[in-house]
Amino acid sequence: MSKNTTKAKTIAPASGKLGILTPGIGAVASTFIAGVLAARSQGAAPIGSVSQMAHVRLGSKEENRNPKINEFVPLATLDDLVFGGWDPVSANALDAARTAGVLEDKDLAPISSELEGVVAMDAVFDNKWVTRLEGTRVKKETSKWAQAEALIADIASFGEENGCDRMVMVWCGSTEAYQEASDVHMTLAAFEEGLKNDDDNISPSQIYAYASIQAGVPFANGAPNLSVDLPCMQELADARNVPIAGKDFKTGQTLMKTLIAPGLKARMLGLRGWFSTNILGNRDGEVLDAPENFKTKESSKLGVIDTILQPETYPDLYGNIDHVVRINYYPPRGDNKEGWDAIDIFGWMGYPMQMKIDFLCRDSILAAPIVLDLALFLDLAARAGESGIQEWLSFYFKAPQEANNNPEHDIFIQQTKLKNTLREWMGEQPVTHSEAG
Numbered sequence: 001m002s003k004n005t006t007k008a009k010t011i012a013p014a015s016g017k018l019g020i021l022t023p024g025i026g027a028v029a030s031t032f033i034a035g036v037l038a039a040r041s042q043g044a045a046p047i048g049s050v051s052q053m054a055h056v057r058l059g060s061k062e063e064n065r066n067p068k069i070n071e072f073v074p075l076a077t078l079d080d081l082v083f084g085g086w087d088p089v090s091a092n093a094l095d096a097a098r099t100a101g102v103l104e105d106k107d108l109a110p111i112s113s114e115l116e117g118v119v120a121m122d123a124v125f126d127n128k129w130v131t132r133l134e135g136t137r138v139k140k141e142t143s144k145w146a147q148a149e150a151l152i153a154d155i156a157s158f159g160e161e162n163g164c165d166r167m168v169m170v171w172c173g174s175t176e177a178y179q180e181a182s183d184v185h186m187t188l189a190a191f192e193e194g195l196k197n198d199d200d201n202i203s204p205s206q207i208y209a210y211a212s213i214q215a216g217v218p219f220a221n222g223a224p225n226l227s228v229d230l231p232c233m234q235e236l237a238d239a240r241n242v243p244i245a246g247k248d249f250k251t252g253q254t255l256m257k258t259l260i261a262p263g264l265k266a267r268m269l270g271l272r273g274w275f276s277t278n279i280l281g282n283r284d285g286e287v288l289d290a291p292e293n294f295k296t297k298e299s300s301k302l303g304v305i306d307t308i309l310q311p312e313t314y315p316d317l318y319g320n321i322d323h324v325v326r327i328n329y330y331p332p333r334g335d336n337k338e339g340w341d342a343i344d345i346f347g348w349m350g351y352p353m354q355m356k357i358d359f360l361c362r363d364s365i366l367a368a369p370i371v372l373d374l375a376l377f378l379d380l381a382a383r384a385g386e387s388g389i390q391e392w393l394s395f396y397f398k399a400p401q402e403a404n405n406n407p408e409h410d411i412f413i414q415q416t417k418l419k420n421t422l423r424e425w426m427g428e429q430p431v432t433h434s435e436a437g
């Protein structure tokens with residue numbers, strides 16, 4: 001064995017079809033599905049997808065081994081994907097894409113019948129958790145246990161009807177009202193009891209997460225609500241041998257924060273304050289306009305800076321930071337969010353400086369490739385025999401789930417961890433950049 005190889009993991013081949021199920025067929029899910037359909041029918045480049053576009057260096061630099069990730073690890077191909085999901089409002093992915101207004105008619109036209117074919121299944125929905133939406137396509141089952149059983153039956157019939165070899169689930173539903181974990185979430189037994197007793201603390205996204213893991217389907221959570229970030233779900237994931245990941249796709253303003261904050265810290269520049277405000281006019285913005293739903297988002301966005309800057313280690317630089325995050329619902333912008341950051345930094349002899357960022361971003365355009373990567377990587381993890389929280393996927397999340405509750409937010413460390421995990425699974429040495437050359 002050369003010095004560049006270790007023992008590779010046994011990974012089952014990615015044969016057959018992979019079903020990608022999204023609870024929530026709104027802006028993000030429809031943009032994701034449309035992009036995959038466009039990539040496979042028209043050869044459009046899947047821009048922003050690390051699994052499809054990034055290369056990974058193997059061995060020392062002189063070896064010149066630098067394959068694309070999807071040529072290095074055995075991932076499902078775009079041609080092997082089939083799509084499904086649930087939504088209480090959208091009828092199908094075409095309807096969702098038109099409502100979202102992210103993609104232009106010229107891009108939807110060539111794939112419209114395929115999008116229309118992704119018909120939303122009736123959702124497990126409770127207006128109490130998302131007050132701004134009225135659900136009409138909702139399951140008739142009212143007990144939470146029966147709803148979980150109905151979802152498990154949906155998963156099984158979707159898999160059968162579409163000839164799926166494997167499935168994964170990615171929560172792309174609305175952000176639910178703020179909630180802290182309670183007794184019912186502490187153990188699997190308590191949660192199952194809670195489902196049977198219709199415990200008020202169990203939200204719809206938790207019922208999807210439970211059903212998914214019970215059915216042996218890996219689950220990723222793209223929103224900041226707890227869903228799979230609960231001890232009971234981790235217990236179930238370990239027991240059922242199912243990989244899970246969360247939470248809250250890292251896009252837009254938080255993506256910028258995790259790019260800039262490590263740079264300031266690398267140069268030992270101080271930070272006094274970071275004021276972030278957004279205007280957003282899509283359905284997500286409307287849901288987040290409700291204070292209890294915004295609170296869920298706020299707590300996921302606020303954690304980022306502290307963990308990157310380590311104020312306890314660098315009190316002179318980062319011991320006194322005002323960090324404020326605001327989101328305002330402003331319909332004229334639709335999905336084209338505008339985010340402003342006013343960043344107050346200081347340097348040599350404490351002299352203050354300011355940075356201003358005006359990011360005219362398209363939320364769903366940034367989120368769609370994350371859905372693809374998470375689905376493909378979770379499926380890989382399952383075939384590699386992994387279970388429980390997949391910390392190497394922290395790269396994709398604003399509030400990464402970690403077993404020891406000490407998440408890494410620095411995107412460059414997260415990227416290294418992601419690539420080194422793939423190297424190790426394939427029997428290659430991790431790259432530490434410490435060797436000569």
Ligand SMILES: NC(=O)c1ccc[n+]([C@@H]2O[C@H](COP(=O)([O-])OP(=O)(O)OC[C@H]3O[C@@H](n4cnc5c(N)ncnc54)[C@H](O)[C@@H]3O)[C@@H](O)[C@H]2O)c1
Nearest residue numbers: 024026027028123173174175204223249251283284363367
């Ligand atoms: N776009 C981004 O950059 C980004 C980044 C991070 C997180 N997110 C999160 O991703 C999620 C989706 O964002 P979006 O822009 O597509 O929002 P959206 O409002 O367009 O879509 C969400 C969909 O979820 C549906 N839904 C609500 N409750 C449901 C339930 N119980 N079961 C099934 N479906 C349900 C809604 O009807 C809606 O169609 C949101 O929670 C958002 O906060 C988005």
